[in-house]
Amino acid sequence: MTGPLAGLRVIELCDELGQLAGKLLADMGADVIKVEPPAGSTARAIGPFVDDIPGPNRSLNFWYHNTNKRSVILDLESDAGAAAWKALVSTADIVIEDQSPGALDRLGLGHRSLLRGDSSLLPPPRIWCSITPFGQDGPWADFQATDMTALALGGPMMMNGYDPTDAEGAPPIRGHGDQGYNTACHYAVQGVLAALLHRDRTGQGQHVDASMHEALSSTTEVGLPYWFTKRVNVIRQTARHAAATRSEPWLYLANDERYALIFGVGRDNASWNKIKEWFQSEGFGLQFDEARFGEPAARQPARGTTEAAEILAEVGRFIAAHPADEIYRGGQERRQSWGVVRAPDEALADPHWEDRGFWVDITGEGRDDRPVRMPGAPYQFSETPWELRRPAPKLGEHTAEVLSELPR
Amino acid sequence: MADLPLTGIRVCDLTWIIAGPTATRVLADFGAEVIRVEHAQAVDPIRLGRPINGERTTLNNSGFFNYFNRNKKSVLLNVRHPLGMELLHRLIAASDVVIENFSGGVLESWGLDFEAQRAINPGIIYCSISGYGHTGRDKHFTTWGPTAQALSGLTLMSGLPGKPPAGWGYSYMDHTAGYYGAIAVMMALHHRNRTGQGQYIDISQVEAGLVLTGPAVLDATVNGRGWRRPGMPPGNRAWEPAIAPHNTYPCAGDDRWVAIAVRNDAEWQAMGRAMGEPAWAADARFATNASRLEHQDDLDEHIAAWTSGREAYAVMQVLQAAGVPAGVCQSPGDRFDRDEQLRSRNWWHTMPHAEMGQASEFDGVTPRLSATPGALRTASPLIGEHTAHVMQDILGLSPEEFAEHEEMGVFM
DSSP states (O other): OOOTTTTOEEEEEOOTTTHHHHHHHHTTTOEEEEEEOTTOOGGGGOSOBGGGOOOTTOBHHHHHHTTTEEEEEOOTTSHHHHHHHHHHHHTOSEEEEOOOTTHHHHTTOSHHHHTTTOTTSOSSOOEEEEEESSOSSSTTTTOOOOHHHHHHHHSTGGGOBOOTTTSTTOOOOOOSSOHHHHHHHHHHHHHHHHHHHHHHHHOOOEEEEEEHHHHHHTOOTTHHHHHHHHOOOOEEEBTEEEESSOOOOOEEEOTTSOEEEOOOTTSSHHHHHHHHHHHHHTTOOGGGGSGGGOSGGGGOGGGTOHHHHHHHHHHHHHHHTSOHHHHHHHHHHTTOOOEEOOOGGGGGGOHHHHHTTOOEEEOOTTOSSSOEEEOOOSSEESSSOOOOOSOOOOTTTTHHHHHHHSOO | OOOOTTTTOEEEEOOOTTHHHHHHHHHHHTTOEEEEEEOGGGOOGGGGOSSBSSSSOOSSOBHHHHHHOTTEEEEEOOTTSHHHHHHHHHHHHTOSEEEEOOSTTHHHHTTOSHHHHHHHOTTOEEEEEESSOSSSTTTTOOOOHHHHHHHHTTGGGSSOTTSOOOOOSSOHHHHHHHHHHHHHHHHHHHHHHHHOOOEEEEEEHHHHHHGGGHHHHHHHHHHOOOSOSTTOSOTTSOSSSOOSSEEEEEOSSTTOEEEEEOOSHHHHHHHHHHTTOOGGGGOGGGSSHHHHHHTHHHHHHHHHHHHTTSOHHHHHHHHHHTTOOEEEOOOHHHHHHTOHHHHHTTOEEEEEETTTEEEEEEEOOSSEESSSOOOOOOOOOOTTTTHHHIIIIITOOOHHHHHHHHHTTOOO
16 A cells, blocks of 8 residues: 555655654655765754664664655765755655755755756756744744744743642743654645645645744644733643633542543533542542532532532542542543543553554664564554555665666 | 635534644635534534633634634534434535544444445545544543643653643644644545545544654663653753753743753853853863763753843843854743744734624734745634525525525524
């Protein structure tokens, strides 16, 4: 089987900022050729490494974000490298690069030089996506950025942190996992695909200016609506939504030192009765039979009732007497969207994801004959599924192969 | 109207809350005709969601709803009425895409699984976003964004060491499951353009979260090092790449912070010069990255002492002028009022809305397509605002038929 993008040729010149965009296209069937400088993409220097031994082919960050790509080494500052880049671009449907604004054009190799300017390039009309921290123009276009500083300026960090009772004076908190880069790439790929659909219809190519800053500013849920509507900045709360006023906690420590995440205790009578029955079967919440708990409104923490406070206190005692997974599954079986706070790797032990065939096994330097598990498809397509065709390429693994394919 | 990249694509939008409407916001921003199918008896809770413009909800005055549902149309359709279900079939027949984010099994219970939809429209692309996907032993479990964040590991990847996890402060996974939905739909549309073949896309919100944790999972499967260990999560210090200084530092004013990340020795020296070469910057303990990592507590204390009392934007400017990554932790109001970059790129817009005011506010469309950029065309629809238009102009009901259906309670 082949993915929905089979037959598309993508030239990628990306480091840690843009590499996920190429992966998203490669994993769905596009032929993604990753152009790297002789020293390799800077992502190859990001840990963790296989057995903690650094090396261009041992970065797990690189392994994860470069599946299904081919690697070609080109020195774009040499004449031969520049010529090969132009030849590669001339065969591309899509170019994705994350270089600083104007950097490639200073070598005569960027979108301004090649997308429309250089008539020697072959059709088809191509789509050229530039992923940058702030976009191609504007007063901050040349600002430096990392994932964290982008999450700061874009807004996600200021939404995220602690109740003063948990950490007085704590700063805004950045979630890990390079979610700024990820969000930049999610938007970049949306733009590339929109441009691709336009090209399907009209035959026209175009440039896509993807700004991480704008992508992140579009990813803060209730933050902007509150500002637009009320001119109110929401306040940070521990592991729950930033809001205009402080709300009830969602995290409860279970007896195995893990946190259960719960909300919506008994908003309607049907779910309330199920929860009540569960608690009471183990000797908790015996007072819940009193008539004063019968009204849904009385149970809402936002109303500040003594009943709501009593319920939350009892919930805390109940959870503290159980393992977190029991709370999670017990809540879900009673139609509550409750969760358990897991480490990323703890999901490996949950059989539901194996039922769905979610994990994939890959090889690489140091694990050539011992495949290791990692996350697979973000979506299941019935006709043109996500597919792991090859692991991340070794540095320059396909240089000769790809250059031999070029038109002469 | 200018050509938009998704002009001509019609979406039968059965989504609600945030994840699904995020997907269709992306499609609508790029020009798809997105028709929200709504039900008065089971109204989208976000229509009641705060912030509300005014004192009480009208179903049409939620700023939350307005934000996620611009550029869309709304029809009221009673799918419990046989004639309402028949009209839904006709809308599916007239659409390129059907998308929903109900709990697993809801559309099946309507008799509209993928096979049924394909019988109505052989080329249909059906995208479902649910918590756990439509297969697997726990497929009946349900999520909110924060549930998916907790189960996928994202919540525990955020926080100060020794404190509870800080989580995400918003439904990052509602946004991101929606992004994957939009991406999947557009990929499937490209495949259909090429082959005529539609398909069924099953998205699990938790899986969409798990794919954002790849290197952390690999660290466990390759090196046997799980994320849950002392010192993790490391707050705003770096995990990988391991660099220092890398943190948030307090600035003048209430709850003002600047994030600073120094990636190499050259940036470290540039920062020292930008700060006026304080004595501590020349301390040999801070000369190399490895040594800075080792002495992060002292390092952070010195930097915080320097930033405290200074204005956050001024700190950012002076460090950026030296080529050092630095960014103010911006609130929504900061982004709107003080962010020169967003302002310079014309990021803020207004559109009239009958209940949100003549100038209800919006952010722009990103990324920027040079030939056919996405566009803001209309604010969010009033509930049922386009029922008559869609039923008559798209599905071909005559005015008389429309009135009869209305009389029978089909449009509620």
